[in-house]
Amino acid sequence: MPTFHPPDWVSQPCRVATLEVQDADGSVSTQPVDKQAYYLFGRDASVCDVLLGHATSSRQHAALCHHADGRLFLIDLGSGHGTFLDGSQLPPNKPVLLKNGASIKFGQAPEQYVMRDVESAGEKRRNDAAPGGGGAAKRSSSSSGGLVRGGGSSVRASHLLVKHRDSRRPSSWKEKVITR
DSSP: OOOOOOOOTBBOOOOOEEEEEEEESSSSEEEEESSSSEEEEEETTTTTTTOSSTTTSSSOOOOEEETTTTOEEEESSSSSEEEEEEEEEETTTOOEEOOOEEEEETOOOEEEEEEEEEOOOOHHHHHHHSSOOOOOOOEEEEGTTEESSSSSOOOOOSOOOOTTTTTTSSSOSSSSSOOO
């Protein structure tokens, strides 16, 4: 059986992301997907991070991959019964962008997986630029039990650039003159 080789662009996560698992009986559980660069979904417990128990699930069914810029992609690994994103079947071996609230189904399994707390870099810039949305605006997420991002005591950044006054061009898009 072929082993999954992640694309070159796969990187450690820089965003918070959770899968909400909705079972056929109506119960809901959560699966964090923001600790590793990628997650494998399938029946093979020896290689898969998220086990799928349904008979229509392949041994290595799909992969969820983190991009360096914070985006999340879902890749169907050539599964026999398909991977479905918002009701549409994914083409095999082609990364497809995941957005917050996206619904995922693996084969004919009754479980439905819903992405929560996913925000692309472009969406983050647009939200931060919106009136009243200045970089540290508080946003709460109903699926996270009132978790407030951007307003707590911790900061999560993928990179930080600090210029000092003796640099070659001591200015930035925020400030014309840097005095530190």
